[in-house]
Amino acid sequence: xxxxxxxxxxxxxxxxxxxETGSGHALVMDAADHAGGENRGPQPMEMLLVGxxxxxxxxxxxILRKKRQDVTxxxxxxxxxxxxxxxxxxxxxxxxxxxxxxxxxxxxxxxAIELSETTYCGAGAMLGKTATLQHTFRIVEVERERDAExxxxxxxx
Numbered sequence: 001x002x003x004x005x006x007x008x009x010x011x012x013x014x015x016x017x018x019x020e021t022g023s024g025h026a027l028v029m030d031a032a033d034h035a036g037g038e039n040r041g042p043q044p045m046e047m048l049l050v051g052x053x054x055x056x057x058x059x060x061x062x063i064l065r066k067k068r069q070d071v072t073x074x075x076x077x078x079x080x081x082x083x084x085x086x087x088x089x090x091x092x093x094x095x096x097x098x099x100x101x102x103x104x105x106x107x108x109x110x111x112a113i114e115l116s117e118t119t120y121c122g123a124g125a126m127l128g129k130t131a132t133l134q135h136t137f138r139i140v141e142v143e144r145e146r147d148a149e150x151x152x153x154x155x156x157x
Contacts, residue, residue: 003125005021005022006021006022007019007020007022008020009029012028013030013034013035013083013151014031014036014038014040015030015031015036015037015041016028016029016030016031016037016038016040016041016042017029017030017146018154025075027041027042028040028041029041029042029043029044029047030042030043030087031043036114045080045082045088045090048090048123048127049078049080049090050125051092051123052078052093052095052123052124053076053077053078053095054114054119054123055121055122055123055124056076056097056113056117056121056123056124057074057076057114057115059112059115059120059121060076060109060112060113060116061074063111063112063115064099064104064108064109064112067105067108067111067112069099069101069105069108070101070102070103071099071100071104072100072101073098073100073140074098074099074100075098076095076096076097076098077095077096078093078094078095078096079093079094079100080092080093080094080110080131081093081097081131081157083136088131089131090127090130090131091130091131092131092132093127093131093132093133093134094134094136095124095133095134095135095136096132096135096136096137096138097109097113097135097136097137097138098137098138098140099137099138099139099140100128100139100140100141100142101139101140101141101142102141102142102144103141104138104141105111105140106137109137109139110133112136113135113137114153117133117135121134128133141154
């Protein structure tokens with residue numbers, strides 16, 4: 001049997017739930033105002049996209065580090081389109097990876113995303129059962145910081 005994960009969620013207000021994970025982390029979820037909630041926290045369907053962003057992001061950055069890519073910043077932007085009728089599953093999800101650093105190899109980024117998508121990311125594998133997932137990436141090159149310049153005046157005496 002694989003790893004078992006748990007979450008306990010309790011109603012705390014109109015449509016607001018506080019969830020506690022088996023690893024001891026708590027978060028608030030709520031519905032939007034128009035759905036009877038007070039918008040106190042992310043909506044459950046947003047949390048699915050959060051899970052996807054975290055899952056693929058952790059995979060990709062881990063692979064890029066193993067490939068010794070000089071990544072100075074990394075962001076994942078996820079956009080999900082839902083069906084119009086209930087249960088309003090996601091039908092199309094776009095995942096944009098923005099990798100910032102020095103001399104980042106586009107081939108390394110593409111391969112890291114491919115490995116996440118096809119092998120490692122369970123959230124993507126599950127969401128991919130109902131939605132088309134499209135991964136894109138862009139690389140932002142940043143200049144290396146120069147060594148600190150010596151003080152032109154010299155040391156004080």
